[in-house]
Amino acid sequence: MTNLDLYAKAEHLLGIEEATEALYDLYRSELDSYEVKTLLDVGCGRGGFMRRMMSDGVTCKGVDLSNIMVDECKLQGLDAECIDVSQIDGKYDAIVAIFDVLNFLDKDALLKFLDAIAEKLDDNGVFIADVNTLYGFSDVAEGTMSSENEKEFLNVDAVFENNELHTKFTLFHKDEDERFTKYQDTIIQYFHKIQFFEKVKSLKLVDKQTFSLYDELDKTLLIFKKRA
């Protein structure tokens, strides 16, 4: 199991449903100002945003690097694939990367990722993504939490140092025979300055809004157009 698969197995214990819905509202209202017929959701997770946009009549495609996430999308009849964004065919009116997806990539990987996004974007298309602010990493994400239900116990321990958030997930899952299986892995998230995004050659940062998802000014929404 990859670290992203462990995240997928643990996500329902993180208590992020409300924040996720609030983010979806924000993305949807931003997309309202564009004429969107086709949408690509990169890091689509369980496909919640695609379901919303499909109910607005938008054709949606999702990709995610976790097989668990993609399988859940497919079970709901969504068009999703477990492939890298660079492998996707076609062009889209809008591309989104919702809830920290860009923070999962280090600088080199992020540059490649953004170039691939530009390639999949229609000439007049829009790319919207969010990143954590320094405050979001150091004051909101850092720390320890645990959560449990009848079958599962999760501990999350996050340390922010040198612009990297190292989050150790430990999940105990009760099997049919009442024995626990332990899963443990670390996810690294990288802080990126807004200036980094301003310098990207293939995409132009046309707007940015810092907002509060959990706490004061913990996230920034980035809106890009393709550079001519």
Ligand SMILES: C[S@@+](CC[C@H](N)C(=O)[O-])C[C@H]1O[C@@H](n2cnc3c(N)ncnc32)[C@H](O)[C@@H]1O
């Ligand atoms: C915090 S979750 C958000 C999921 C979804 N966007 C949502 O809002 O519910 C981040 C997702 O990004 C996926 N992911 C991380 N790096 C990725 C990459 N390079 N390409 C595609 N998906 C990625 C993870 O597997 C995970 O499902």
